Amino acid sequence: MDFSLSARQKERYARTKAAAHELAADSTAVGFRRDRWRRTAGLGLLGAAVPEEHGGTGLGALDTALLYEAASEGGADTGLLFAAAAHLFACVRPVLEFALPETRKALLPALCSGELVAGNAMTEPESGSDVSRLTTRATRVEGGYLLDGVKSFVSNGPVADLYVTYATTDPAGGYFGSTAFAVDRGSPGLAAGPPLAKSGLATCQAGEVVFTRCFVPDERVLGSPGQGQLVFQTSMRWERSCLFAIYLGRQERVIRRCVQHARERRQFGKRLADLQPVADRLADMKLRLESGRLLLYRACTEIDGGQDPSLWVAMAKLAVSEAAVATALDAGRIFGGRAFLTEYGIEEEMRDALPATTFSGTSDIQRQLIARGMGL
The missing domain is CATH 1.20.140.10 (Butyryl-CoA Dehydrogenase, subunit A, domain 3)
Structure with a gap:
């Protein structure tokens, strides 16, 4: 069993580690800054695990993890790296793996380049990472769904342009009772709250997102209706390792x-x-x-x-x-x-x-x- 890194992996690690000073914590910076977000994209952190055809770097899980490890060891701000990881693993990966081809084409290049910021809207006030107990509901209507509910601790929530969220579509459906959605910030009925005052990871702003009869078209469903558990568990494999x-x-x-x-x-x-x-x-x-x-x-x-x-x-x-x-x-x-x-x-x-x-x-x-x- 070979535990050594390849020459290419070592070179990429060293290059990323050396460049990470660009993302060092800045005590003079207040709140989220788009210029720093774009620099994060410049190091490949926002699209590392996305194929090149969609604007990413095309790395696998191990190489993506090494990229984040190198940036962290090189001194990049931990909160900013966390924000990037939440964006990539909890949001971009689900779009890549489960969105319709036209939706992937529309969203992925901008997500990888840093033009768009994604927020992970999963946790609710009365539940954590249990997709089977979501109080947020998605009601079927012509052409899509109406979302109603509250999400808390949404990573990148106050600044996100796109939210990957989950809602119950069939209360009696068990494992197949929830559905995943990619929702634009400007959707009528979506309200993003202000940043929460946190003691750590300050650069990753988190807040509440409220859906009130928020219409999401069918083309923004991730996977098939009822596959929310599958979408979430797949994203968690990447997040719980690479992040x-x-x-x-x-x-x-x-x-x-x-x-x-x-x-x-x-x-x-x-x-x-x-x-x-x-x-x-x-x-x-x-x-x-x-x-x-x-x-x-x-x-x-x-x-x-x-x-x-x-x-x-x-x-x-x-x-x-x-x-x-x-x-x-x-x-x-x-x-x-x-x-x-x-x-x-x-x-x-x-x-x-x-x-x-x-x-x-x-x-x-x-x-x-x-x-x-x-x-x-």
């Missing part, structure tokens, strides 16, 4: 900083690096990183190979998200009181890492999926 490559790059940066700090900082007459508890903590951080990386790469390889990646995706998401939180907290312990000073950036690492165990399915949900994959 979390962001946290591989982030952990790599944090560990590197902690090693440097441990070498330079002295306490009790010794370098921190010479204190066994500190060395042990750093070893654990490295172990978590590499374990999660192996699982994530395996999950992406299963996707690229056309296999059922469900078990590997759940294990990768669980391992990487939990590692991101644990490593950020360990970094706080290594930096001590300085971790609470904004100039060192450790408190930001903590704030950006904490949501990782919640979005894209909580850690408890991933454990349930793993148990199911084991035959329980």
Whole structure:
């Protein structure tokens, strides 16, 4: 089994990592900026997993994950990368895989170029990622559907031009009871709320989206009516693997900083690096990183190979998200009181890492999926 990257993958990784400074966090920037979004597209992050014929880069899951990992390790703003990942995996991929040919032709080039921003309108106030319990309803009318309901925590919601959303079309349909839609922001009856005040991932604005008798034409149905579960689960395979490559790059940066700090900082007459508890903590951080990386790469390889990646995706998401939180907290312990000073950036690492165990399915949900994959 070959664990090494090809020369082409290494070159792309190095190039992306070096260019990522263009997307570094900007404390002077307030809110969403289209110029930074277009620069994200320039690095290929908005269309990485889209064929070239539709305006993308044509990368598979593993190469897409490596692109996001490289951008993160190179210093790109985590919130901006999260916004790009939500756009690509939760919205662009469903359009690519399930939209009608004319809809793909109309939307994909603009989504890949950064001309359009997509928002993932799945979560509701009373439900998370359970497509079978959606209170948003889609009522069949001539030529399409009328949507009624409220979506919360919509990634890119306040600034999106297009929303991929899900609604119940048959309350008694079970697995086949929901349908996915691609809805334009300007559709009558759609109202996007202001950005929520979040403690982390600030560059990815999130907000509420309300549908009130919002008409969606038939050509904007993704897949067939009743295939909402399939559309969502397919997008989640990409999101729960490729998106979390962001946290591989982030952990790599944090560990590197902690090693440097441990070498330079002295306490009790010794370098921190010479204190066994500190060395042990750093070893654990490295172990978590590499374990999660192996699982994530395996999950992406299963996707690229056309296999059922469900078990590997759940294990990768669980391992990487939990590692991101644990490593950020360990970094706080290594930096001590300085971790609470904004100039060192450790408190930001903590704030950006904490949501990782919640979005894209909580850690408890991933454990349930793993148990199911084991035959329980």
